[in-house]
Structures are given as C-alpha cells and as structure tokens.
Amino acid sequence: MPRLPRTFMNYPCYHIITRGNQRQTVFRNEKDYTVYLGILKKAKRKYRILLYAYCLMPNHVHLLIESPSSLNMSKFMQWLNRGYSAYFNQGYKTSGHLWQGRFISKPILKDQYLIHCANYIESNPVRARMVENIAGYKWSSYKERCLSSEPDLLDDVGGHFEE
Numbered sequence: 463m464p465r466l467p468r469t470f471m472n473y474p475c476y477h478i479i480t481r482g483n484q485r486q487t488v489f490r491n492e493k494d495y496t497v498y499l500g501i502l503k504k505a506k507r508k509y510r511i512l513l514y515a516y517c518l519m520p521n522h523v524h525l526l527i528e529s530p531s532s533l534n535m536s537k538f539m540q541w542l543n544r545g546y547s548a549y550f551n552q553g554y555k556t557s558g559h560l561w562q563g564r565f566i567s568k569p570i571l572k573d574q575y576l577i578h579c580a581n582y583i584e585s586n587p588v589r590a591r592m593v594e595n596i597a598g599y600k601w602s603s604y605k606e607r608c609l610s611s612e613p614d615l616l617d618d619v620g621g622h623f624e625e
Contacts, residue, residue, distance in 0.1 A: 515580035
C-alpha cells in the first residue's frame, strides 16, 4: 500500500526529525557534525528556509524551521540529507541509505509553543544523559540562541523571507 502524501501548509514552522537508518550513528566525530552544519547553512540559503533551533544527536537530527512553501521544505530536506549522505558514504567507504525513511515533520504554530519546541529540541542531550548542562553540548543551537549576540546559523523568530 503506498504511503499517504504529507499534508503541508505554507509558512508554518515545523519540527523536523530525521534518524539514521536502523538508528545507526550518523555523526562519528567532530568533523561530521561540522560538515553537516555547513551543508545545513548552504541548504538554508538555497531553499529560503528560516532555522530557529537545531540539535545534532549521534544518530538523529532535530530542526525547527519555517519555509515559505511546503515544496521548498521537502526539497531542502532532500538536498540536506543527500548532501550529507554523499559525504558520509564517501568518507567512511560505505554505500546505501544513511537515513531511515522519510523525515518526520510536525507543524508548530509561531507562538509560545515555538519557544517550548526550541527548548525541547536543545534539551535532547540532557535527556539522553550525554551532558548535565544544556550549555555543555556543542552540537545544538542553544548557545547561539540563548547566549550569543552574534547570529551564525539561526534566524530571528521575527525574520522574513528574502524576496
């Protein structure tokens, strides 16, 4: 039986989750995380995506994004996942699927729940007992979102799409 198409709305925020195939580790070292973030930065520009929070866990990724259209979001995720898969497969001399099925997308209203969702995403390493303090995890947006005055990867929640 074919899977049902996704239901998307234009301009909402989405909590995106993508997991390693069979929950395998997709980030094995610091370079892997850095390369993923570089591809993420390029994908944001290419597909006009606003990024409000992220957390890269060893075997999965959480993103909190806003897209001007559902088509952009799907293409963004496809480009991001394919780009990182190519890097991973080449670097580790592997082949095949890196990611488990299609990504999960949960619509989020741009209100108080948006902040709650960002906090949830960034708290993943604490819940997984990888760190005791959220600020101690290097591969989430927490430091940039809450402690930094210089934006690097994140967009302002009041941000607008470039025309």
